[in-house]
Amino acid sequence: MSAPGTPPPREPRVILEEGEAPPPRSAAPAPRDRETPPAPRLDFGWERAVAQGSAARPRPAGGWSSLGLLGAGAAVLVLGLSALEAANFVAAQFARATWLGVLTLGVAGAGYGLIGAALWREARGLAALRSVDRARAAFARGDHATARAEALRWAAEVPAAQSVLPALRAANDPDSLRAILEAGPLAALEAQAQALGRAAALQAFAVTAISPSAGFDALVFASRGVRLVRQVAALHGLRPGLAGTLALLRRTLLDAATVAATDVAVDTAARALLTNPLLEKIAGEAAAGAVAARRMLRLARAASEACRIVPRR
Amino acid sequence: MPAPDPLGFLSDALAGAEEAARALLGQERVRLAVTGLSRAGKTVFLTSLVANLLAAGAGLSTLPALEAAAAGRLRRVRLLPAGVEAVPRFDPEAHLAALAADPPRWPARTEDLSTLALTLELDRRSWLGSVFGARRVTLELLDYPGEWLLDLPMLRQSYAEWSAATLARLRRGARAAAFGPFLAFVDALPAAAPAEDALSRRGFALYREGLRAARDTHGLRLLQPGRFLNPGPRGEAPLMWFFPLPHPEGGGLAELCARRYAAYLADQRSVFLEPFFRRFGRQAVLVDVLAALHQGEEAFDDTAAALAEITAALRYGGSLLDRLTGQGVRRVAFVATKADHVPERQRAALTALLEDLVQAPRERALAAGAETGVHALAAIRCTEDDTAIVDGRPVEAVRGVLLESGRVARVYPGEVPPRRPGPEFWRHGRRFAMPDFQPPRLDPHGAAGVPHLGLDTLLAWLIGDLL
Numbered sequence: 035m036s037a038p039g040t041p042p043p044r045e046p047r048v049i050l051e052e053g054e055a056p057p058p059r060s061a062a063p064a065p066r067d068r069e070t071p072p073a074p075r076l077d078f079g080w081e082r083a084v085a086q087g088s089a090a091r092p093r094p095a096g097g098w099s100s101l102g103l104l105g106a107g108a109a110v111l112v113l114g115l116s117a118l119e120a121a122n123f124v125a126a127q128f129a130r131a132t133w134l135g136v137l138t139l140g141v142a143g144a145g146y147g148l149i150g151a152a153l154w155r156e157a158r159g160l161a162a163l164r165s166v167d168r169a170r171a172a173f174a175r176g177d178h179a180t181a182r183a184e185a186l187r188w189a190a191e192v193p194a195a196q197s198v199l200p201a202l203r204a205a206n207d208p209d210s211l212r213a214i215l216e217a218g219p220l221a222a223l224e225a226q227a228q229a230l231g232r233a234a235a236l237q238a239f240a241v242t243a244i245s246p247s248a249g250f251d252a253l254v255f256a257s258r259g260v261r262l263v264r265q266v267a268a269l270h271g272l273r274p275g276l277a278g279t280l281a282l283l284r285r286t287l288l289d290a291a292t293v294a295a296t297d298v299a300v301d302t303a304a305r306a307l308l309t310n311p312l313l314e315k316i317a318g319e320a321a322a323g324a325v326a327a328r329r330m331l332r333l334a335r336a337a338s339e340a341c342r343i344v345p346r347r
Numbered sequence: 348m349p350a351p352d353p354l355g356f357l358s359d360a361l362a363g364a365e366e367a368a369r370a371l372l373g374q375e376r377v378r379l380a381v382t383g384l385s386r387a388g389k390t391v392f393l394t395s396l397v398a399n400l401l402a403a404g405a406g407l408s409t410l411p412a413l414e415a416a417a418a419g420r421l422r423r424v425r426l427l428p429a430g431v432e433a434v435p436r437f438d439p440e441a442h443l444a445a446l447a448a449d450p451p452r453w454p455a456r457t458e459d460l461s462t463l464a465l466t467l468e469l470d471r472r473s474w475l476g477s478v479f480g481a482r483r484v485t486l487e488l489l490d491y492p493g494e495w496l497l498d499l500p501m502l503r504q505s506y507a508e509w510s511a512a513t514l515a516r517l518r519r520g521a522r523a524a525a526f527g528p529f530l531a532f533v534d535a536l537p538a539a540a541p542a543e544d545a546l547s548r549r550g551f552a553l554y555r556e557g558l559r560a561a562r563d564t565h566g567l568r569l570l571q572p573g574r575f576l577n578p579g580p581r582g583e584a585p586l587m588w589f590f591p592l593p594h595p596e597g598g599g600l601a602e603l604c605a606r607r608y609a610a611y612l613a614d615q616r617s618v619f620l621e622p623f624f625r626r627f628g629r630q631a632v633l634v635d636v637l638a639a640l641h642q643g644e645e646a647f648d649d650t651a652a653a654l655a656e657i658t659a660a661l662r663y664g665g666s667l668l669d670r671l672t673g674q675g676v677r678r679v680a681f682v683a684t685k686a687d688h689v690p691e692r693q694r695a696a697l698t699a700l701l702e703d704l705v706q707a708p709r710e711r712a713l714a715a716g717a718e719t720g721v722h723a724l725a726a727i728r729c730t731e732d733d734t735a736i737v738d739g740r741p742v743e744a745v746r747g748v749l750l751e752s753g754r755v756a757r758v759y760p761g762e763v764p765p766r767r768p769g770p771e772f773w774r775h776g777r778r779f780a781m782p783d784f785q786p787p788r789l790d791p792h793g794a795a796g797v798p799h800l801g802l803d804t805l806l807a808w809l810i811g812d813l814l
Contacts, residue, residue: 046641046761046779049735049744050754072753075451076731076787081795084407099472167481174423175405345425 117146152275159278162271169343173208181208185215188343192271194226195219215344224338227266231334234262235327242326255326262330263337270341282340362626375813376485378626380676382661383633384568384653385493385577388684388726390442390454392633393463393490395726395797396806397439400424400465400486402796409796410803416811420470422481427464437463437490439793446727447791451750453783459580460491460619469814484813489623494573497653498615499624499660501571506605510591513571517557517591520645521565526557529590538594542603547588551575554590566642566778569653572611586610624661629678629809632658632708636683636701637760641781644773651704651767658708679712679719680809681705686800687725688781689760690732690743694800698723699765720808724801729784735759747784758782 120142128135169184171177185202189195198218205211241254263282267274274282369375383389399409404424408414414421429436438461445452467484501509514533517526532553540546555575561567562576570576574587589604589611632654639650661676683701686694702709702721709719733746735757744759760781764772787798 046781047735047737047759048782049737049757049759051756073748073755074788075748075785076729078728078731078787078798080787080798081790084402084409084795171422174425177406345423 113149120146155273156275156277159273159275160281162273163278163281166270166272166341166343170345173212173344176208178206178208178211181211184343185211188271189219192219192223192269194222194269195271212344220342220344223269224335226269227334227338228331230262230265230269231331234258234334235330238330239327251326255329259330259333262333266334266337267341270338270343272341282337374483374485376487377628377810377813378487378489379809380624380627380630381488381490381633382496382630382657383493383684384496384635384650384657385456385562386638387493387633387635389493389633390457390490392631392684392724392726392802393437393488394439394442394446394454395799395802396488397426397437397463397465398443398793399796399799399802400467400806401426402794404467405794407795410806412803412807413811413814414803416807417469417814418472420472421467421814422470423468425466425468427466427485432462435459435461437461437488439463443789443793443797444791446786446797447789450753451785453750453786456577457490457492458577460489460623462490462623463488467814484810486810491619491623492573492577492579494570494577495579495615495619496573496657497569497571498573498612499620500656501612502616502620503660506589506608507595509571509608510593510595513591514593516569521567522557522561525560525565525567526554529553529557533590533592536592536600538597538601540600542599544588546600547590547603547607550590551588566638566646567649568639568646569649569656572615574611574615586614627676629680630661630676631680631682631805631809632705633682633684634701634704635685636697636704637685637688637763637781639704640700640763640768641761641779643778647704647767654705655707658705658711676712676715676717678809679709679717680805681709681719681721682805683721683723685725685781686723687728687730687747688745688758689763690745692743693760693763694723696763696765700763700767703766722801722805722808724799724805726797726799726802727786727789728798728800729786730758733757750783750785753785756782 124135124138124142127138165184165187169181169188172180172184182202182205186199189199189202195215195218198214201214201218202211205214238255238258241258242251245251245254260279260283264274264279267278267282272278272282366376381389381393401424402409403414403421442454445454465486465488467486468481469484471482504512514530516522517530523530529550532550536546536550558570558576562570572587578584578587586607589607592601592604595601595605634650634654639647658679681701683697686697689697698721701723705721709721712719730745730747733744734741735744736742737744737759742759744757746755746757748754749756758781761779789797
């Protein structure tokens with residue numbers, strides 16, 4: 035900015051704007067000094083700029099990882115080639131005899147129909163989970179339109195939430211939607227999830243107390259745990275298939291792992307205190323059962339948390 | 348070379364295993380060490396980082412470069428709920444409310460440790476991966492008094508070594524004037540001075556006064572020990588009643604000072620350094636380069652020396668054990684803060700000057716296998732570029748509202764040299780204190796984040812690979 039060929043001034047300088055009215059940028063704050071009212075603070079129009087930027091932000095398209103491509107390729111080969119093989123076989127059977135062809139076609143159709151039904155169920159289960167994610171994201175960013183649409187769709191499918199459908203339709207903002215859902219159906223669903231958790235805990239306690247080995251304990255806990263997660267998901271209107279169950283289990287895994295780490299310490303301490311062999315046998319097994327039961331209760335809470343369509347504040 | 352610590356190795360191995368398991372589950376956790384000398388702007392940086400990340404998670408375009416690094420997959424950001432931590436929680440809401448208040452207040456000098464963790468929820472990269480739900484990256488942040496960081500280099504020194512190095516430094520340049528009464532006191536002490544509390548408290552008080560004068564009057568930064576300048580919430584304690592002595596290896600007072608020196612370091616190690624600075628994955632070293640430049644040659648060189656000392660004491664993960672346990676810093680960013688105090692044209696020079704200033708620490712980090720970068724940012728932008736007339740000539744300046752008077756001012760910050768200036772620069776230059784500006788108009792709740800310069804580019808470089 036300084037004239038070419040001449041070095042700029044070295045000394046830093048502060049130059050006050052004397053008597054110059056600053057350009058109007060925002061509403062002026064209350065004056066602190068009667069003689070020289072303070073200048074308004076700078077306003078970069080930040081809120082507008084970041085809002086416009088977000089509107090223009092494109093949503094990325096889902097990509098395919100190498101593993102995904104590998105799996106998809108294998109599935110296409112297995113299903114596609116077997117379908118071609120089956121078609122050839124049906125054609126050959128028709129060549130032999132019409133009744134044989136019809137029978138073979140029926141068997142092939144039933145088989146592929148069942149596979150298709152399973153895939154459809156998986157896709158629906160995953161779509162329901164995605165819908166929960168969309169609802170949570172909408173609540174988190176305060177997007178009323180999406181949150182309302184997702185809440186209405188969810189409430190229409192969950193028996194415990196159908197009574198609040200009119201209230202949800204009348205809600206004008208995300209906070210009202212959240213309040214209606216949390217006070218009504220979600221509270222009821224959490225209570226039901228806890229009841230399921232208590233039933234599972236009782237079974238886990240009983241089985242662990244009488245089981246012959248630690249390995250069997252783990253097996254029982256795992257299978258009952260998976261069933262519990264699916265039961266809780268069903269309460270929330272989700273009907274997860276295999277992939278959906280895996281996704282749900284993963285969501286609850288971290289909470290459950292934290293609890294398990296604490297429980298191992300508690301369990302070890304309880305066992306260390308009991309030195310009498312008989313007491314150790316009786317109380318030790320009971321302690322293991324109690325730990326398993328506690329984990330099951332926690333699992334119910336974690337699963338219910340994973341299925342909520344409203345994120346915790 | 349320090350003896351291997353088997354417990355430390357075990358703890359590092361466990362931490363490495365936990366990190367690997369978390370990465371497998373898509374639940375990475377990264378500790379970002381925001382390092383900097385006092386008044387470098389750590390608290391404001393953390394406040395802006397939290398507010399802008401939360402706003403970005405709500406769908407606002409506050410950090411475009413970070414969003415680009417995440418390929419638009421950032422879905423949500425939330426504060427991790429408090430657990431049972433014994434350390435105070437960093438309070439960005441309170442800092443934002445103070446900045447947005449009328450009159451605004453910049454955060455006061457940080458007096459204690461505080462921590463906060465944010466969870467970034469991201470869509471998976473692939474369709475198949477999305478079956479397993481969102482990825483979560485937890486970002487752990489720490490705010491602390493910058494003065495304490497200078498205790499790190501002391502961990503490698505015995506009391507005798509520290510005494511000799513410190514006294515040699517105190518007798519040179521501006522320190523000799525600041526520490527005049529203290530130097531007169533210790534030079535008058537006999538070699539066999541008795542272990543009297545009256546002597547140790549007098550020596551401590553004089554030494555601390557010297558430290559304060561060196562910091563406040565001369566703008567020096569390499570001032571140890573840190574708790575002498577900023578005692579924190581626990582205040583002054585008898586273990587701080589020590590100071591460097593010309594005869595540090597004798598009995599009596601020298602022995603008492605040596606014992607207190609060891610106790611002080613053990614306390615700082617257990618309360619501050621070991622829990623928070625032993626293990627972190629990313630580091631931002633904040634430097635107020637412009638203030639160092641304006642405070643004169645000695646202050647500028649002292650800032651460089653302090654940064655070199657700190658970075659030499661940090662753990663960059665270059666050792667074999669660190670490689671085995673997967674510990675150490677992966678990326679180190681050296682950051683010139685308050686970049687809004689210079690007009691846009693000079694920001695490149697500010698970055699280049701910092702690059703020159705931190706050349707030695709950068710090389711050390713690079714040698715240990717860490718990636719390094721140099722950035723310039725304003726965590727909260729308080730000025731806009733303008734033109735001013737200086738000595739009858741138009742020059743590029745910055746324009747803002749002064750904090751003290753509430754009046755608008757144009758500030759010409761002088762020409763920023765792209766590398767350490769020679770004697771000519773210092774001969775003509777006089778010390779200059781950049782005035783404090785008012786922050787711009789802010790939402791007290793920070794729902795739309797806060798205006799910044801370059802924060803998104805820095806974050807994209809520091810943590811973009813994790814997203």
